[in-house]
Amino acid sequence: MQHNTYIYIFIMAAVTLLIRVLPLTLIRKRITNITLRSFLYYVPYVTLAVMTFPAILEATGSIWSGLAALVAGCLLAFFGVSLFGVAVCSCVVVFVIELIIL
């Protein structure tokens, strides 16, 4: 069966948009249930942590440059370096380490 690329793209866009739109438009009030509130409070930390590790080790040319970026990023963030600073320094660390070892 012949499929149309634009229909594919439309389906991708429509499904992705609905997932994002429904909660933001339907949940208008402050959720008062403490368990639910607490759950949503922890969601960003868990999601971002889960997505960062171990994926960061595989994101670069070598597991060692990824590990170095992880350590550097954690230290810089711990000592209060800005979002932009941590992001740029992680990239520089990877670039320099890969220059040396690859």
Added chain:
Amino acid sequence: MSENKSWYKKGLRDGIPIALGYFAVAFTLGIAASKAGLSAFEAGLAAALTNASAGGYAGFTLIAASAGYIEMALTELIVNARYLLMSCALSQKLAPETPLIHRLLIAFDVTDEIFGISVSVTGTLNPFYNYGAMTVAIPGWTLGTVFGVITGNILPVSLVSALGVGLYGMFLAIIIPPARKNKVIAAVVTISMAMSFAFSKLPVISELSSGIRVIILTVVISLAAALLFPVKEDTDAA
């Protein structure tokens, strides 16, 4: 109104590292799109309309395989389901009286990164902060994809490799500072990383797509934390 302007500028500034990281990640997405037979225009359109890395990648793979439309819809639903959780969390960050149009516009670009920065602003979220970030992030994502299709491997591998790690650096900058102040968050972050690592190695579970693993871990760990350490006071750092 000047408050909106300053939030917009702040969003622009925080959006720049996101846009740069997106460019690098989307570049590799563009390469996948061209392998699937998409033109630069088609790939750019898909990127601009979805703003989703895993969703985009899964979509292009299915297009290459000439999969059915229903399979496409279901796959996008599963791969992007984490945005449902993020969107729920963001709904609590907005002032309850925020008009529909602002909610729709914010929803259009709920990505891992923009969610990360907008959920970590102090107090309620001003939609203009998101608009600022979106102003640079969406072009970064779209152009990265288009360039990926057109130029293939023009950027040196070492540069793409280095740029790709920027997004993770950003995630760390979002989760580490609160973890330093709050022991429960520190424990939650540590356990999340440990379980994520285990999930990527365990037999059977590691066969699941990374999108599904993220959903399972997010629901299980966040729920456990919520039951064991409910957040009592109305903290604004939600």
